[in-house]
Amino acid sequence: RAKHSGKNTYRFFDESMDENMQRRVATQRHLEEALSQSDQLSLHYQPQVAALSEESIGAEVLVRWQRGGEWISPADFIPIAEDSGQIIELGRWIIDTALRQLADWRDRDIPVGKLSINISTIQLSNSDVALELLEGMRLYNIPAKAIAIEFTETTLMVRSEQLIRNLSLFRNHNISISIDDFGTGYCSLSYLKELEAHYLKIDQSFVGGIGKNESDECIVIATIAMAKGLHMKVVAEGVETVAQAEYLAHQGCDYLQGYHFARPMSAIDFEQWLLRSVTL
Ligand code: C2E
Ligand code: MG
Ligand code: MG
Ligand code: MG
Numbered sequence: 001r002a003k004h005s006g007k008n009t010y011r012f013f014d015e016s017m018d019e020n021m022q023r024r025v026a027t028q029r030h031l032e033e034a035l036s037q038s039d040q041l042s043l044h045y046q047p048q049v050a051a052l053s054e055e056s057i058g059a060e061v062l063v064r065w066q067r068g069g070e071w072i073s074p075a076d077f078i079p080i081a082e083d084s085g086q087i088i089e090l091g092r093w094i095i096d097t098a099l100r101q102l103a104d105w106r107d108r109d110i111p112v113g114k115l116s117i118n119i120s121t122i123q124l125s126n127s128d129v130a131l132e133l134l135e136g137m138r139l140y141n142i143p144a145k146a147i148a149i150e151f152t153e154t155t156l157m158v159r160s161e162q163l164i165r166n167l168s169l170f171r172n173h174n175i176s177i178s179i180d181d182f183g184t185g186y187c188s189l190s191y192l193k194e195l196e197a198h199y200l201k202i203d204q205s206f207v208g209g210i211g212k213n214e215s216d217e218c219i220v221i222a223t224i225a226m227a228k229g230l231h232m233k234v235v236a237e238g239v240e241t242v243a244q245a246e247y248l249a250h251q252g253c254d255y256l257q258g259y260h261f262a263r264p265m266s267a268i269d270f271e272q273w274l275l276r277s278v279t280l
Contacts, residue, residue, distance in 0.1 A: 027077055028084045030067060035089055040067050043097055044264035047273065048116070048235060048257045051249040056277060058114035060150070060257065061098045062264045063090070082122045091123045095133055101267050102147075103140035110271055111278060116148040116178055116199075121155040125162050130169035148176035148199065154185035156195060167195070178235070183219060193230060200227040202253070204238020210247050217247075224252050 034040040045059040065072045081087040098117055105112045123129045137147065149170060155163070156179075170177060178199035179192070183206060202223050209216025220236075227234045236248045239258030248256060262273055 024080050024083070027072075027080045028086065031065075031077060031081060031084075031086055031090070034065060034067065035086065035093065041065055041090075041093065042266065043094065043101065044266060045115075045270040046257060046264040047262045047270070048255050049261050051236075051245070051253050051256050054256075054261070056111075056113060056274060057255060058112065058116060058148070059270060060116045060264075061094065061118065063094055063118075064264075078120065082120055085122070085126070087120045087122050088127045091120060091127070091129065092132060094118075095129075095136055099133075099136045099140045099142055102142055105271065106142070106146070110274060112146075112274065114146055114148050114176070116150050116176075118150045118180065121151065121158055121163075124151060124155060124166045125158050125160045127162075128166070130166040130173075133175070134169065134173055144174040145176075148178050150178040150180040150201070152180045152185045153182055153187035153192065156191040157186050157188065171196075179232075181237075182223060196230075197232055199235050199255075200232045201235045201237050204258070207236050207238045207244055207248070207258070208240070210244045211241075220248070220253075221251055228252065 042064045044062045044064050046062060047056045047059050049056050063074050063078075065074070065077060078087065081090050095117060098115055102112060102115050117133075119129060133147070133149075136142075137144070167177070176198040177195065178201060179195075179197050180201050181203045182200050184203045200223065202220060206216045206219050206223070210220065211217075224234050233254040234252075235255040235257060236244075236253050237257050239245050239248065239256045239260045241260055244258075245256055245260055265273060
C-alpha cells in the first residue's frame with residue numbers, strides 16, 4: 001500500500017513538474033511580448049522614511065506586470081526572467097523608465113529624494129549594468145546622490161570579474177549600494193565588510209517578528225549593531241504596525257519602509273503622496 005501511494009505521489013510530482021515547466025515557458029513567451037509592447041509593464045514606488053521624523057527620504061522602485069487584467073507578481077516572474085536571461089532586457093527597461101521618471105520629478109521640483117533600484121545578480125554578472133546606468137544618469141542629468149542600487153547578500157558570493165567590475169564602477173561613481181533582505185541569503189561577513197555598502201536592509205521576516213518572537217528581535221538588534229559598526233545605515237523593510245515602527249526607531253534603525261507608511265504606488269500616486277506629506 002505504501003509503495004502504491006508512493007508511486008502515485010511520484011507520478012503526481014512528475015506531472016506537476018511538467019506543468020511547472022509549461023508555465024515557465026508560457027511566462028517567458030508572455031514576457032517577451034510585454035517587453036516589446038511594454039504597456040503591460042510599469043513601475044511602482046514605495047516611500048522610505050526617516051525613522052525619527054517619518055519624513056520621506058526616497059523610494060524603492062518595484063516593477064509591475066499586468067497582463068489582460070491580471071497582475072503577475074515579481075516574486076513569480078523575476079526568477080523566470082533570470083533563468084531565461086530576459087532579466088537583462090527587463091532590467092534595462094526598469095532603469096531607463098526609473099531614470100526618466102526621476103528626471104521629470106526633478107525638473108518639476110518634486111522632492112523625491114533617492115530612488116533605490118533592485119538589480120539582479122544576473123544583471124551584475126552578465127551585463128554592463130553599471131556603465132548603462134551611468135550612461136542613463138548622464139543622459140537624464142541625474143546626480144549620483146539621487147540613486148541607490150539594491151541587491152541581496154547572496155550576490156556577493158558570486159566573485160565573477162564582470163560583477164566585481166560593475167560593483168567597482170558603482171563605488172567609483174558614488175552610487176549608494178544597499179544590501180537587500182539581509183539575513184535570509186548566503187553571506188560572508190568578510191565580503192560584506194570588504195564591500196562597504198551604504199545601506200543594510202533588514203528583511204521583513206525579522207521585522208514581522210517584532211513583539212512576537214524574541215529571536216527575531218535579537219536578530220534585529222544584532223543587525224543594527226553590526227551595521228552601525230560597519231558604518232552602514234539601516235533600513236527596515238515590511239514595517240506594518242506602529243509598534244514595529246516605534247521599536248525599530250528606538251533600537252536605532254535609520255529608515256523605515258512598509259505598508260504602515262505607504263504601499264508601493266504608481267508614479268502619479270507617489271507624487272501626490274509626497275506633495276501631501278510635505279504640505280502637512
Ligand atoms: P524586495 O526587493 O525585497 O522588495 C520588497 C517587497 O516587499 C516588495 O514586493 C514590496 O511590495 C513588499 N512590501 C513592502 N512593504 C511591505 C509590507 O509592509 N508588508 C509586506 N508583506 N510586504 C511589503 P514585490 O514588489 O512583490 O517584489 C518582490 C520581490 O521581487 C522584490 O523583493 C525583489 O526581489 C523582486 N523585484 C521587484 N521589483 C524588481 C525590479 O524592478 N528588479 C528586480 N531585479 N527585482 C525586483
Ligand atoms: Mg529591494
Ligand atoms: Mg527586500
Ligand atoms: Mg525580497
